[in-house]
Every structure is written in C-alpha cells, then in structure tokens.
Amino acid sequence: MSDDCVPGPSTCNNGDDEKVGELKEERNSETVLIKEESNEDKMKRMNALLNRKRKKAVETPSESSIVPSIDKEEDEGTKRRRDEARQKILWETERAKERAERMGPQGWVRPKSLNTNKEFLSRTIQSTLSRMQKRDRDDKSIIRSVIMVVLTKTMHAPHSLSKEQVGRYSRQLLVADFGVTGQERLSSSSVLIVGAGGLGCPCATYLAAAGVGTIGIVDFDTVSLDNLHRQVGHKEKNVGKKKTESLRDSLHELNSSIHINCHSVVLDRHSALEIFKGYDVIVDCSDNPSTRYLINDASILLNKPLVSGSALRWEGQLTVYNYGERCPCYRCVFPVPPSPHLVTNCAEGGVLGPIVGTMGSLQALEVIKIISQSGATYAGRLLLFDGQSGKMTTVNLRERSPKCAVCGPHPTVTELIDYDVFCGSGVHDKTPDLKVLSPSERVGVAEYAMLRKSRGVCSSIAQEIEGRKDENEGKSVDSSIDLSLSQSRIRLFDTRPPCEFAIASLPEATNVPLDRLKNMSIDELVKTLKLPMKKDEDKDVFFICHRGNDSQLAVRLLGERLTNEGETIHSDIDTNQLRIRDVVGGYQAWADIVDDSFPVY
Amino acid sequence: MATPVEIRVRFFGKARELMACEETRATIPNTMSYQELKNLIFHELYIDLESIESACILAVDHTYLSDHSTVSLRPYSEVAIIPPLSGG
Numbered sequence: 125m126s127d128d129c130v131p132g133p134s135t136c137n138n139g140d141d142e143k144v145g146e147l148k149e150e151r152n153s154e155t156v157l158i159k160e161e162s163n164e165d166k167m168k169r170m171n172a173l174l175n176r177k178r179k180k181a182v183e184t185p186s187e188s189s190i191v192p193s194i195d196k197e198e199d200e201g202t203k204r205r206r207d208e209a210r211q212k213i214l215w216e217t218e219r220a221k222e223r224a225e226r227m228g229p230q231g232w233v234r235p236k237s238l239n240t241n242k243e244f245l246s247r248t249i250q251s252t253l254s255r256m257q258k259r260d261r262d263d264k265s266i267i268r269s270v271i272m273v274v275l276t277k278t279m280h281a282p283h284s285l286s287k288e289q290v291g292r293y294s295r296q297l298l299v300a301d302f303g304v305t306g307q308e309r310l311s312s313s314s315v316l317i318v319g320a321g322g323l324g325c326p327c328a329t330y331l332a333a334a335g336v337g338t339i340g341i342v343d344f345d346t347v348s349l350d351n352l353h354r355q356v357g358h359k360e361k362n363v364g365k366k367k368t369e370s371l372r373d374s375l376h377e378l379n380s381s382i383h384i385n386c387h388s389v390v391l392d393r394h395s396a397l398e399i400f401k402g403y404d405v406i407v408d409c410s411d412n413p414s415t416r417y418l419i420n421d422a423s424i425l426l427n428k429p430l431v432s433g434s435a436l437r438w439e440g441q442l443t444v445y446n447y448g449e450r451c452p453c454y455r456c457v458f459p460v461p462p463s464p465h466l467v468t469n470c471a472e473g474g475v476l477g478p479i480v481g482t483m484g485s486l487q488a489l490e491v492i493k494i495i496s497q498s499g500a501t502y503a504g505r506l507l508l509f510d511g512q513s514g515k516m517t518t519v520n521l522r523e524r525s526p527k528c529a530v531c532g533p534h535p536t537v538t539e540l541i542d543y544d545v546f547c548g549s550g551v552h553d554k555t556p557d558l559k560v561l562s563p564s565e566r567v568g569v570a571e572y573a574m575l576r577k578s579r580g581v582c583s584s585i586a587q588e589i590e591g592r593k594d595e596n597e598g599k600s601v602d603s604s605i606d607l608s609l610s611q612s613r614i615r616l617f618d619t620r621p622p623c624e625f626a627i628a629s630l631p632e633a634t635n636v637p638l639d640r641l642k643n644m645s646i647d648e649l650v651k652t653l654k655l656p657m658k659k660d661e662d663k664d665v666f667f668i669c670h671r672g673n674d675s676q677l678a679v680r681l682l683g684e685r686l687t688n689e690g691e692t693i694h695s696d697i698d699t700n701q702l703r704i705r706d707v708v709g710g711y712q713a714w715a716d717i718v719d720d721s722f723p724v725y
Numbered sequence: 726m727a728t729p730v731e732i733r734v735r736f737f738g739k740a741r742e743l744m745a746c747e748e749t750r751a752t753i754p755n756t757m758s759y760q761e762l763k764n765l766i767f768h769e770l771y772i773d774l775e776s777i778e779s780a781c782i783l784a785v786d787h788t789y790l791s792d793h794s795t796v797s798l799r800p801y802s803e804v805a806i807i808p809p810l811s812g813g
C-alpha cells in the first residue's frame with residue numbers, strides 16, 4: 125500500500141502495514157486509542173498482543189467486532205454501506221479520543237493536543253477511503269485496510285511529526301510543557317519578523333532552528349560592514365546585499381525544511397496590513413519609533429499578538445503587546461511618541477552585540493511560548509535589561525487603557541495613519557538633521573578646510589610633523605609635538621562624548637562634550653572655550669560634532685549664555701563681535717567631502 | 726499627613742543619558758498624587774528630564790503608575806523613570 129496521498133508525515137512502510145495487519149485483529153474496539161508511550165512500554169504492549177494472538181489463535185476470530193456488521197445488509201447498495209462504514213469508523217475514532225481525553229493524566233495524550241490528532245486521523249481516514257473506492261475490492265477489506273492504516277499511524281506516533289522532525293527537534297521535544305504538541309504547533313505556525321537587524325537576526329535564527337513553519341522577514345535595507353558586529357545573521361560576503369535575502373540564506377543553511385518569505389519593502393501604512401495578515405505572531409525588531417507605532421497599530425487592527433524588543437548601548441526592553449483581553453498595546457503604555465531630537469538610535473548611541481543578541485533571543489522565546497501555549501509570557505510586564513550592571517528588572521505594566529487611541533473602546537485610530545507625521549520623524553532619517561541655526565552661524569566643511577589652511581593648521585598630525593620638519597629644515601623633531609600651537613591658531617571645539625572623540629578628531633579640536641558645556645557657569649565657559657578677550661585676537665569660535673546636530677545646539681547655547689550673562693564678563697571686547705559657528709555636517713561631512721581618510725563610524 | 730522618605734530613583738534609556746547616572750537618592754513626601762510626583766520629578770528634582778516627560782512611564786516598586794493613582798512610598802522605595810527604547 126502506498127502512503128503517497130496520505131497527508132502529513134508517514135512513519136510506516138509496506139512491511140509495517142503487514143505486521144500491523146497481523147496484530148490488528150486482536151485489538152477490537154480500542155484500535156485507535158492514542159497513547160504516548162516509551163519504547164519500553166511499546167515493546168511490552170507488542171509482546172502482550174502477540175501472546176494474546178497466540179492464545180486466541182484457536183478461537184473464532186471475531187471480525188465482526190472490529191468491522192461494522194454489514195453482512196446482514198448485503199442487499200443495500202455499495203454506496204450506502206460505504207457511508208455507514210465510514211461513519212462507524214469516525215464514531216469509533218471519536219470514542220477512542222474521548223477515552224484518551226479522560227485518561228489524560230495517566231500518560232495518554234493530553235487533551236490540548238487532540239485537535240491536531242483529530243485532524244490528522246480524519247485526514248488519514250478520508251484519504252485512505254478515497255483511495256479504496258477507486259479499487260474494486262470488497263467492503264470488508266476496505267474497512268480492514270482503513271483500520272490498518274489508522275492503526276499504523278497512531279501506534280507509531282500519535283502526532284503529525286515526521287521521523288525526520290522527531291530526530292531534528294528531539295532535544296526540545298524532551299522539554300516538559302513543550303514536547304510534541306509544542307513542536308506541532310510551532311511547525312504549523314507563521315511568524316513575521318519586522319527588521320533583519322540586531323534583534324531580528326538572533327530572533328529569526330532561533331525560530332528557524334526551532335522549526336517555526338513559516339518565517340516572514342521585513343526589511344528594506346542592505347547589509348553594511350558596521351552592521352556585522354551585532355547583526356550576526358549576515359556575513360561579510362553579503363555586504364551590499366538585501367538584508368532579507370542575506371538572512372533568508374543564512375536561515376536556510378541552518379534549517380532547509382522551513383518556509384521563508386522575504387518582504388524587501390519599506391513597511392508603511394500601505395504595505396503593513398497586507399503583509400501582517402498572513403502571520404500568526406508579529407515580532408517588532410525595528411529600530412525607530414515611527415515603525416514601532418505602525419507595527420503596533422497594524423497588530424491591533426488585525427488582532428495579532430506582538431512581541432516587542434528594543435535595545436540601545438547596554439540596555440534592552442522586552443514585552444508582549446495585545447496578547448489577552450487585558451494586555452495593553454504599545455500606545456496604552458506610550459501614548460505620546462518621544463520628540464525626534466530626543467530619540468537616540470543605535471547609529472548615534474551605539475549598541476553592544478550581546479545586548480541585542482539577548483533581547484532578540486528573548487523575543488524568540490516569547491514567540492515560542494505564545495505559539496506552544498506554554499509558560500507565562502511578558503504580556504502586561506516590561507523587562508528592563510541592564511547589561512552593564514547585570515540587572516534585570518520587571519515592571520508590571522498597566523492594563524489595556526480605556527483611553528487608548530487604537531485598542532480602547534472608542535478608538536480614534538481605525539486605520540493606519542502617517543507615522544512619520546505622528547512621530548515627527550521618518551524611517552529613513554535615522555539621525556534627524558537639525559536646523560536651528562541661520563546660514564551666517566554656520567560654516568561648510570570645504571570653507572572650514574580653507575580657513576584652517578590659511579591659518580597654517582594642517583589636516584593631520586602627520587602633516588603637522590612634516591610641516592614642522594620643513595620649518596626646521598631637517599633638524600630632528602621632538603616626538604612629543606606640542607599641538608597647542610595649532611590649537612591656538614583656530615578655536616575648534618568638539619562637542620562629542622569622550623568615547624567618540626577617542627575614535628578620531630581633527631588635531632586642532634578640543635573636546636568639550638555638550639553635556640559638560642550645558643552645566644558650565646559663564647566663567648567656566650569663557651575659560652574652557654578660551655574666548656578671545658583682547659581686541660587683536662581672532663574672533664572665530666567653531667563647534668564640530670559627529671553629524672552636525674550637537675554642534676548647532678552648542679552654538680545656540682553659547683550665544684544665549686553670552687547674550688544673557690555676557691555683561692558679567694570683564695573683557696576688552698564686546699562679546700557680540702564673536703563669530704560663533706558650527707561646522708555643517710560635522711566629521712561625517714569632513715570625511716565625505718574633505719578628507720576621505722578620516723575614519724567614519 | 727505626608728512625611729518625607731528617602732527613596733531610590735532609577736533612570737533608564739534616554740533618562741540615564743540625560744542624567745549621566747543610573748541611580749540616585751531623593752527625599753520626598755511619602756504620599757502624593759501621580760501628577761504631584763510627576764511635577765516633582767520632571768520640574769523640580771531633575772529638570773534635565775523635562776524634555777522627555779511626556780514620553781516616559783513612571784514605576785514605583787516595579788509597578789506602572791497610571792494617571793489617577795495615588796503614590797505611596799516607603800523608605801527606599803524604587804521610583805523608575807522609563808522612556809521607551811526604540812533601537813534594535
């Protein structure tokens with residue numbers, strides 16, 4: 125007998141069928157009892173059956189007890205008998221399952237897995253019957269065959285997992301409260317991962333490894349070299365390739381038996397619902413507030429659980445939204461988006477690989493718990509992970525808010541909106557460009573390069589040393605070059621944090637982090653910034669930072685302080701004569717336009 | 726009648742960045758409304774955090790504070806100031 129058209133995985137072959145055929149007659153009405161049993165138990169049961177068969181060999185084989193008694197109705201049409209036989213088998217199956225359900229705690233299959241088994245059994249029966257009908261065989265043998273097939277399937281494995289799956293996932297099948305049922309649910313589920321970055325890579329990797337049937341990946345971006353320290357699903361050879369495809373390839377190398385969908389688009393109000401509706405669970409592995417609100421609203425509108433993770437620097441946050449009646453959504457907890465210039469992203473603030481790795485792995489675990497319906501999830505709780513101090517704090521969140529704009533009883537958001545407008549920042553502008561200064565308060569990098577050259581400042585320490593060599597006409601140069609000379613020629617202040625200043629800076633720059641600048645008294649400011657106090661001194665003061673945002677804030681801050689408190693400074697010059705400017709676009713622009721050897725980060 | 730208690734204040738995410746510290750202590754009344762606590766934190770004690778007030782959640786002893794709740798603090802209660810992280 126061929127198993128080709130039996131849906132679901134098969135664990136038997138022709139030889140097994142015959143063997144089962146021998147045993148079958150002894151099993152009467154308990155034929156389709158479903159039992160989870162150890163190999164030892166199985167052997168015992170087999171031996172018992174064989175012994176009973178030997179003992180009963182002389183007795184009349186009571187075939188009528190295992191097949192519907194159709195002999196008396198030989199006059200009726202074949203079709204009717206077939207229908208009755210089918211009904212009888214289904215009824216027997218139901219009875220057997222009811223028994224199994226009642227016996228749950230004694231090691232029989234637990235009720236929660238019965239749905240899968242029910243479906244599986246009826247599929248097996250249906251397909252066997254339909255094959256039987258095509259052949260010209262008498263009804264008894266049809267029914268016998270059906271029972272044999274059902275028996276074979278249920279005896280070897282009371283579940284839908286194939287032998288290959290059992291082998292591959294054995295170590296998680298062994299985990300109590302996950303087990304076969306958990307695996308069946310995982311293998312037939314679909315999960316959408318939004319963002320193939322630092323969170324998405326570990327999350328997708330663990331879910332693929334665990335055998336989630338279908339994984340969708342959303343990302344519009346391509347792999348870049350500075351992703352690789354944390355986005356461990358991508359490889360060097362894939363720099364420049366689409367992140368979705370790079371991650372898909374990596375997941376398929378790990379587990380070729382799962383299905384992976386790539387959605388290489390910008391997730392927005394137009395595309396989100398169409399993509400989301402095909403998945404059971406949504407995972408937020410995105411990297412900006414605008415996308416986070418979009419993902420939340422789409423999940424609420426389609427009523428799907430949302431596993432949310434985020435990370436920055438040494439910290440991570442994790443929770444599950446919209447999972448259960450009282451579980452809040454992202455908007456219930458954070459109804460107001462943070463103002464864009466106060467959002468620090470990973471490109472600005474940095475992040476350590478194992479931090480996103482931890483959060484992404486925890487997201488995968490939440491997904492597994494939701495799908496397998498085992499374990500307490502983080503629904504209604506927020507995990508705060510502090511990798512630097514090693515602290516994990518869990519905060520009990522609020523219940524669903526009656527005032528929530530999207531999940532409350534009177535929602536104002538009933539379809540997706542423009543989230544870039546809502547958040548005041550977009551998906552693409554990972555670092556928003558501030559424009560707080562007028563053009564006269566700014567200087568472009570090219571202009572600054574000319575200016576500093578005209579004042580004899582060289583663009584690197586090497587050139588500086590070279591220059592001094594020339595000046596000294598070959599005289600030996602002291603290795604501890606005093607850079608104060610160049611510093612005195614031009615006033616450039618670098619407002620970045622010290623860890624960024626340590627990566628690279630212009631030789632004439634003095635590090636005065638913006639945070640420090642903010643807390644200085646006016647006297648400290650004047651002293652630190654070496655503001656010109658004499659008439660013949662240079663009136664220029666420049667600020668520079670990574671991309672040209674903080675430098676503008678510094679110019680504004682200094683300007684305001686001098687205007688408000690300037691009269692308290694005893695100075696020969698009017699502070700209004702100072703020209704305080706920022707370098708447009710900061711070191712990024714410097715590297716792009718003036719000096720491509722300058723390290724970018 | 727409110728009496729002063731010393732509490733621990735923990736900063737997360739952007740709040741930690743703005744305060745340039747993880748944790749501090751403060752002595753504040755042991756009972757007040759949510760709004761009073763909010764004013765105290767964002768407008769009196771930690772003015773640097775004013776800019777993120779609307780986006781933060783507050784938790785006392787690991788429990789979210791909702792709009793109209795009354796805050797009760799014990800000695801060394803932990804007040805957490807939690808803005809959302811959005812990186813990933």
Ligand SMILES: [Zn+2]
Nearest residue numbers: 453456528531
């Ligand atoms: Zn809500």
